Amino acid sequence: MAIEASTKPNIVSDFDDDDDDGPVVFKRSNTAAKQNQVNSEGKKPSSSTANGQNANTQKGKTTVPFSKASPMRSPPPSLKASSSSAKGSPAKSPVLTSKTPSPLDDRLKQSPQPNASSLDKKEDGSVSNGLENDDEDFEDHKPLSARLKGNNNNANRGPSAPKADTSPISRINVKSAFDDSDDEAPLSSRFPKSCGGTSGGKHSDPDEKKPLTSKLQQNGSTTLDKRQKSSFGSIKRPLDKVSSTGTSSAKKPKVSNTYTEMKVKQVSVKAEQKADDDDHIPIAQRMKKSISSDIKANSTKITKVTKVDSSSSKKINKKSKKIIKNSKYSKSTKMLPSSGDGQKKWTTLVHNGVIFPPPYTPHGVKMLYKGKTVDLTPEQEEVATMYAVMLETDYMQKPKFKENFWTDWRKLLGKNHVIQNLTDCDFKPIYDWHQQQKEIKKQMNSEEKKAVREEKMKQEEKYMWAIVDGVKEKVGNFRVEPPGLFRGRGEHPKMGKLKKRIRPSDITINIGEDAPIPECPIPGESWKEVKHDNTVTWLAFWNDPINPKEFKYVFLAASSSLKGQSDKEKYEKARKLKDYIESIRASYTKDFTSKDVSRRQIAVATYLIDKLALRAGNEKDDDEADTVGCCTLKVGNVECIPPNKLKFDFLGKDSIQYVNTVEVELPVYKAIGQFQTGKKQNDDLFDKLDTAKLNAHLKELMPGLTAKVFRTYNASITLDEMLSKETKEGDVAEKIVVYQTANKEVAIICNHQRSVSKSHGAQMTRLTEKIEELKGVLKDLKIDLDRARKGKPPLKDSDGKRKRNLTPEAIERKIAQTDVKIEKMERDMKTKEDLKTVALGTSKINYLDPRITVAWCKRHEVPIEKIFNKSLLAKFAWAMDVDPEFRF
DNA sequence: CAAAAGACTTGCACCGACAAAA
DNA sequence: TTTTGTCGGTGCAAGTCTTTTG
Numbered sequence: 001m002a003i004e005a006s007t008k009p010n011i012v013s014d015f016d017d018d019d020d021d022g023p024v025v026f027k028r029s030n031t032a033a034k035q036n037q038v039n040s041e042g043k044k045p046s047s048s049t050a051n052g053q054n055a056n057t058q059k060g061k062t063t064v065p066f067s068k069a070s071p072m073r074s075p076p077p078s079l080k081a082s083s084s085s086a087k088g089s090p091a092k093s094p095v096l097t098s099k100t101p102s103p104l105d106d107r108l109k110q111s112p113q114p115n116a117s118s119l120d121k122k123e124d125g126s127v128s129n130g131l132e133n134d135d136e137d138f139e140d141h142k143p144l145s146a147r148l149k150g151n152n153n154n155a156n157r158g159p160s161a162p163k164a165d166t167s168p169i170s171r172i173n174v175k176s177a178f179d180d181s182d183d184e185a186p187l188s189s190r191f192p193k194s195c196g197g198t199s200g201g202k203h204s205d206p207d208e209k210k211p212l213t214s215k216l217q218q219n220g221s222t223t224l225d226k227r228q229k230s231s232f233g234s235i236k237r238p239l240d241k242v243s244s245t246g247t248s249s250a251k252k253p254k255v256s257n258t259y260t261e262m263k264v265k266q267v268s269v270k271a272e273q274k275a276d277d278d279d280h281i282p283i284a285q286r287m288k289k290s291i292s293s294d295i296k297a298n299s300t301k302i303t304k305v306t307k308v309d310s311s312s313s314k315k316i317n318k319k320s321k322k323i324i325k326n327s328k329y330s331k332s333t334k335m336l337p338s339s340g341d342g343q344k345k346w347t348t349l350v351h352n353g354v355i356f357p358p359p360y361t362p363h364g365v366k367m368l369y370k371g372k373t374v375d376l377t378p379e380q381e382e383v384a385t386m387y388a389v390m391l392e393t394d395y396m397q398k399p400k401f402k403e404n405f406w407t408d409w410r411k412l413l414g415k416n417h418v419i420q421n422l423t424d425c426d427f428k429p430i431y432d433w434h435q436q437q438k439e440i441k442k443q444m445n446s447e448e449k450k451a452v453r454e455e456k457m458k459q460e461e462k463y464m465w466a467i468v469d470g471v472k473e474k475v476g477n478f479r480v481e482p483p484g485l486f487r488g489r490g491e492h493p494k495m496g497k498l499k500k501r502i503r504p505s506d507i508t509i510n511i512g513e514d515a516p517i518p519e520c521p522i523p524g525e526s527w528k529e530v531k532h533d534n535t536v537t538w539l540a541f542w543n544d545p546i547n548p549k550e551f552k553y554v555f556l557a558a559s560s561s562l563k564g565q566s567d568k569e570k571y572e573k574a575r576k577l578k579d580y581i582e583s584i585r586a587s588y589t590k591d592f593t594s595k596d597v598s599r600r601q602i603a604v605a606t607y608l609i610d611k612l613a614l615r616a617g618n619e620k621d622d623d624e625a626d627t628v629g630c631c632t633l634k635v636g637n638v639e640c641i642p643p644n645k646l647k648f649d650f651l652g653k654d655s656i657q658y659v660n661t662v663e664v665e666l667p668v669y670k671a672i673g674q675f676q677t678g679k680k681q682n683d684d685l686f687d688k689l690d691t692a693k694l695n696a697h698l699k700e701l702m703p704g705l706t707a708k709v710f711r712t713y714n715a716s717i718t719l720d721e722m723l724s725k726e727t728k729e730g731d732v733a734e735k736i737v738v739y740q741t742a743n744k745e746v747a748i749i750c751n752h753q754r755s756v757s758k759s760h761g762a763q764m765t766r767l768t769e770k771i772e773e774l775k776g777v778l779k780d781l782k783i784d785l786d787r788a789r790k791g792k793p794p795l796k797d798s799d800g801k802r803k804r805n806l807t808p809e810a811i812e813r814k815i816a817q818t819d820v821k822i823e824k825m826e827r828d829m830k831t832k833e834d835l836k837t838v839a840l841g842t843s844k845i846n847y848l849d850p851r852i853t854v855a856w857c858k859r860h861e862v863p864i865e866k867i868f869n870k871s872l873l874a875k876f877a878w879a880m881d882v883d884p885e886f887r888f
Numbered sequence: 889c890a891a892a893a894g895a896c897t898t899g900c901a902c903c904g905a906c907a908a909a910a
Numbered sequence: 911t912t913t914t915g916t917c918g919g920t921g922c923a924a925g926t927c928t929t930t931t932g
Binding site: 477479481486487488489492544546552615616617618620624625627629652653654655691692695706707708757759762763841869870871 | 914915917918919920921922923924925926927928
Binding site: 442449487489536537538541549550551553555563566567570615653654656692708752753754755839841842845846847 | 889890892893894895896897898899900901904905
């Protein structure tokens with residue numbers, strides 16, 4: 001098949017890019033994009049997918065522009081796909097009108113009882129959602145949202161009303177949602193349609209698709225170590241794809257098919273330098289070289305890459321190419337492992353350790369105590385500065401913060417220090433000094449800033465990459481956390497405590513047995529320990545200074561193959577739940593009335609997790625903020641509102657408030673009442689339950705099932721269903737609005753919130769003023785229209801000048817334009833208000849199966865770049881070649 | 889079996905770069 | 911040009927869940 005076609009050139013280039021060393025990030029994309037375009041034009045589809053690229057590519061340093069709208073690299077079949085897609089989304093039903101057709105309906109039918117969910121907002125803006133749903137009992141397959149929809153009372157309607165209680169939550173109304181959407185239109189974008197569409201591949205064979213390219217890219221990055229003997233499959237991302245539409249299986253069993261291997265030349269990575277070297281040029285060069293040769297070889301495109309994997313040889317063989325078409329190769333280790341093999345996560349691992357923050361440089365600015373300057377040692381000054389810098393934050397309003405800070409700082413001052421209490425301290429001089437420093441930094445011109453950035457880059461470069469099984473991968477957090485004052489969220493008992501500086505002797509390194517041990521960056525010191533554990537993915541860890549029983553790990557970046565794989569497995573597990581959900585729901589429904597209290601609690605808890613997307617709720621220690629999840633709900637967190645509504649109000653993860661009033665099935669309502677009787681407000685609602693028991697039970701229902709899978713499942717199925725139902729013919733901007741609306745729905749279900757920006761109020765005020773102004777204009781125009789019709793001249797404008805005489809028709813046109821403008825502004829305002837407390841990003845990053853998005857983009861010719869930014873494209877590289885017909 | 893360890897995912901805030909508006 | 915607003919990236923806290931330990 002043509003598929004393979006990746007042209008070599010591309011490949012090469014890609015590599016080069018990579019070589020650039022990391023920095024250039026998106027070049028690839030560019031290239032990729034180009035390729036795509038090209039393809040679309042007629043060339044072969046190579047899918048240069050993001051896949052490969054990402055992993056390595058990223059880097060970015062410079063910003064390379066990256067492709068603009070490159071269409072997705074759609075798989076060959078694209079054309080069809082697209083067309084098909086059209087059909088794919090069968091329902092084109094008009095969105096607005098129909099209320100959400102499906103879900104509700106279905107449910108309705110199914111279940112008799114409606115629920116309503118309503119959200120409430122809080123006045124302060126905090127959201128709460130009360131959703132009222134009408135849901136029916138179960139709609140098994142239906143996404144929560146769907147169920148929820150039921151009633152929406154709240155429609156979000158009031159556009160302008162700022163506070164309308166409409167709150168975000170209104171998810172339910174479809175209509176309303178749409179309305180919003182309209183507003184949103186922002187994305188105007190145009191894009192190349194060409195691309196999007198995908199090409200024409202015809203068949204949909206999944207396999208065929210473009211895999212090759214992707215692979216290639218990935219490979220590109222790789223470098224091999226010479227020493228390694230193991231085979232290097234350099235392939236980057238394993239994406240194994242699933243065969244066509246995802247059969248889910250992919251995950252574990254992996255088989256790797258062919259690997260594409262690039263040839264990588266191997267660089268030898270030598271010890272210290274290695275990484276650097278490689279990065280720099282080597283790889284690229286190598287790659288190129290090899291590649292070039294290859295290229296020559298085949299004039300045609302090559303699809304496959306080859307690599308050498310030499311096993312032991314370090315040399316390069318050039319290539320053995322394999323064809324890959326579909327294959328996805330997996331990396332050897334990764335794929336397989338998961339499923340069964342032991343738990344091996346990697347075979348070879350090379351990296352340079354971590355980078356430490358610079359030592360403290362005393363500034364010498366004196367703080368005041370009882371009005372007089374005080375001399376502090378550098379150590380004392382360092383901590384005082386940490387506090388001074390936070391003078392304008394909300395932490396200063398928290399007594400606990402001050403108390404904890406004082407306790408720790410006093411230890412440094414000593415009992416007999418002049419400073420005897422915090423109240424008489426004045427940190428203002430240090431605060432001012434700090435503000436000044438910030439200002440100076442801000443004033444630097446771009447040249448200087450660039451120089452600073454480059455200098456930093458240069459120092460950090462070697463730490464940014466790791467070579468995992470011969471593939472160069474980005475490291476996530478290679479910077480050791482600097483000392484500071486602990487900023488716990490909510491009412492954390494430890495806020496304000498000094499988080500001490502981490503030293504090499506606190507750090508344990510995990511690295512391949514054959515890899516050189518990273519040199520300790522601080523002279524005279526050494527690592528706490530060096531391990532070679534290939535059953536874990538961390539590169540290093542240290543104990544959290546605030547809570548010594550906990551660890552801080554250094555992992556690979558999200559764009560890495562290792563992370564991509566587990567991400568994919570996560571979604572496959574959630575998809576599997578689809579096959580079980582019906583019976584699980586039937587099962588817990590039956591247990592609502594079980595005689596066994598424990599069983600009843602499990603049933604109700606599972607119901608809440610499924611229906612409301614609550615988190616499991618592990619037990620917490622006393623030295624943590626007091627937040628809860630499903631299993632740890634307190635009696636006082638749930639209020640029974642006759643006849644069958646429950647009002648939830650509690651602080652969840654990150655002390656984010658969850659407020660929601662929801663209608664539930666009568667047995668659930670009664671069961672909750674029973675669980676509450678005879679208990680105090682602060683007692684556990686589910687006294688016979690904890691997450692271990694709950695998850696153990698869930699595992700009996702479906703292998704590997706845990707509470708969090710429900711969140712992933714409900715989020716993804718909601719997106720999938722909303723997209724397929726609501727997407728209609730139209731331009732890209734409209735489709736994007738549909739996507740955002742669905743995304744928003746999911747965010748609301750998951751209670752993903754964000755704080756209202758400080759300027760929100762001012763922004764709304766400004767918009768209101770503008771609208772008022774336009775309305776004034778409108779009024780004048782209407783008067784002028786009247787006058788014009790009577791042959792009188794228009795009124796003078798505000799400056800007293802005479803306006804031009806216009807024909808009534810011209811004035812009518814102006815009026816119409818102004819009306820449109822006002823409507824748009826009002827819609828924009830409403831959208832802004834609606835979204836002011838809703839965070840869309842979290843669900844996009846963690847809960848929505850990217851294959852849903854990618855497939856939808858392919859079907860509807862929406863450039864994936866319109867939905868996923870650069871980092872998401874990199875993170876979801878494994879999902880890029882999904883079949884356009886993929887459904888969650 | 890429960891508690892402690894350990895490993896990994898999820899989530900919000902902040903910050904700087906850049907774009908759009910004034 | 912200056913100010914304002916958005917967005918991507920980073921930082922690191924806070925969850926979930928598994929495995930080990932006693």
